[in-house]
Structure formats: structure tokens, C-alpha cells
Amino acid sequence: MSLIRLNIKGISYSQTQNGAYALILSEVDGDRKLPIVIGAFEAQSIAIALEKEIMPPRPLTHDLFKNFSDRFQIVVKQVIIHKLVDGVFYSSIICERDDIEEIIDARTSDAIALALRFKAPIFTYKGILESAGIYLKSSQKKESKKGDEAAVLEKLLENEDQESKATDTSDFKKNTLKELYKMLDAAVENEDYERAAKIRDEISKRN
Template identity: 70%
Template sequence: MSLVRLNIKGISYSQTQNGAYALILNEVSGDRKLPIVIGAFEAQSIAIALEKEIKPPRPLTHDLFKSFADQFEIVVKQVIIHKLVDGVFYSSLICERDKIEEIIDARTSDAIALALRFNAPIFTYKNILDKAGIHLQGEENPTPSQQTNQEEIIEDELLSDDIEISKKDDTYKKLSITELEDLLSQAVQNENYEKAAKIRDEISKR
């Protein structure tokens, strides 16, 4: 089976599933998207890895794993989303130490959070993308491959390719850049990374 490389398109807060987020992976050599529902903690960890300017005062779990791996010279070479069963994606970490490769089972959300920290490529098999890949609204000739819960979330919340990292919040629009930067610093210090991601998104828009 041939592998298809993916990159991260963005993260969207799900208003249809309380506390859930939709992680969007984009086919590098095509226009299909692979939506994956993940939890709040994993979404925050991925958002922090994407937003380089947000620096947690203490290491998150995935940061700790990275430090541990670095200390023992373990490298995550790539992540492969290798199976889809009943809407659940299964992934593997391809790791290497002393030129010896090991394959480690992982939740897809954890695997992607680690892939970002190791700058490791993300792949899936073509048959998985054929089964679960979708075209977002606004693209030419949309041909959804599968009507899933993930697709419903994307269609409800993402009307274009401009995918937000967090849900819209009008509160921050009334504040100045200086006030937003102060709030961002406080949110990071308090380890409220969901709030930090929203503030950072508003600063980026400015």
C-alpha cells in the first residue's frame, strides 16, 4: 500500500461536540482533507507546537517526552496513520536509536503532537485517505468520500480553507495590542493554553 504525506491545516473548536476539537490534515500532493476529532489537551498541545511564540512555563507531557527522547538519543523519524476502525484512527511512531528502528503504537493526536516537536513527517495509507478524506466546502467539485461525524463537524464549522485555531471570540476585538499581549502572558503563566491560543489568534489577525 502506498503512503500519502500529510501536513497540518489547522485546528477548529467543535460546537457540536462539547470539549472536542477537529484536527485537519491536508494531503500534500492533493486537495483532500483528513479530519480527526481530538480532545482538548491534545488540541492545546498541538496548537502550542504550531504557535512558536507561546512558551509554556513548565513542559507539557509531549515536551517531556521530547526531552526524555533527546536525553537518550531517540529520534521519531515519522508518524504513520495506519488504520481506521469505526471512526477511530490508529497511528504508529517510527523511532530510531543507534540505527535500530522500533515501531511504537500511539494515539493519533499524541503522535501528531510529537511529530511537530521532532519535525517528523506525517503519513497515511492511500486507502485510508480514500475512505475518510473529504473536500471542504468552497472547493471545486466537492466529492465527500465518507459521511462521518468528523465530516459533519467540518461542514458545520469550516466554510473555507481559512481554518481557525480556536473558535471566534469577539471579546478580544475590543482590546488593544498591549492589552492582548498582557493577557497572553497571563494565560501562559496560568497554563490556560486554550485561552492563550485564542488571544494569539486575535493578535495575529491585527
């Protein structure tokens, strides 16, 4: 079966499951997206790996695994999302040490968190993308599918918490840059990385 490479498009809060987040993977050479529901801790870990400016004061679990692997010269070569059963994605981490390759079973969220830290590519099989992939944005040629795709996205993710977004934005707009930097430091110190990422976004808008 042919493998299709995926990139991380973003993470959104999912209202369909309490405390869960939707990780959106994007087809590299196509328009399909693969939404995967993950837990809050894994979402935080992935967000930290994506946000290079946020450095936790202590290593998280995936950072510890990366440090441990580096010490013992274990390299993560790639991650493959190889199975989808009853809405649950199964993944394998392809590792290598001393030219010996090993395949380790892992939760998809953990596998992707590690792939980011090792700068390893993420793949899935064509059949999985065909069965679970959706279009988040419609081009002119796909305009007729726009309504269906929007409905599918709303059902799968329901990630448009507009009231929460408006509150967060208005709160941050009231602060000066100096205050925002202090808030960012405090959020990182308290290990509130979701808030830290939002503050960093507001700072980036002003710079």
C-alpha cells in the same frame, strides 16, 4: 501500499462531541482533508507546537517526552496513520536509536503532537485517505460536489460556533495592544493556551 504525506491544516472545536476538537490533516499533493476527532488536552498540545510564540512555563507531557528522548538520543523519524476501524484512527511512531529502528503503537493525537516536536513527517495509506478523506473546499471543477462536501463536513465536525467566535473577537477588539500583551502573558501563566492562541491571533492582525 503507498504512503501519502499529510500536513496539519488546523484545529477546530467540534460540537459533535463535548470537549472534543477536530484536527484537520491535509494531503500534501492533493485536495483531500482528513478530519480526526481528538481530546482537548491533545488539541492544546498540538496548538502549542504549532504556535511558536507561545511557550508554556512548564513542559507539557509531549514536551517531557521530547526532552526525555533527546537525552537518550531517541529520534522520531515519522508517524504513520496505518488503520481506521469504526471511525477510530490507529497510528505508529517510527523511532530510531543507535541505528536501530523501533515501531511504537500510539494514539493518533499523541503521535501527531510528537511528530510536530520532532519535525517528523506524517503519513497515511492511500486506502485510508480514500475512505475517510473529504474535500473542505471545492474548486470550479468540483462545484457540483460543493453541497455534498459541505454536508459531510457539517456532519463530521459541526465546528462553526459563530456565536462564540463573535464574542471572542469583540472582546479582544476592545483592548489595546499593551493590554493584549498583558492578557497573553496571563493566559500563558495560567496555562490557558487556547485563549493565548486567540489573543496572539488578534495581536498578529494589528502588527
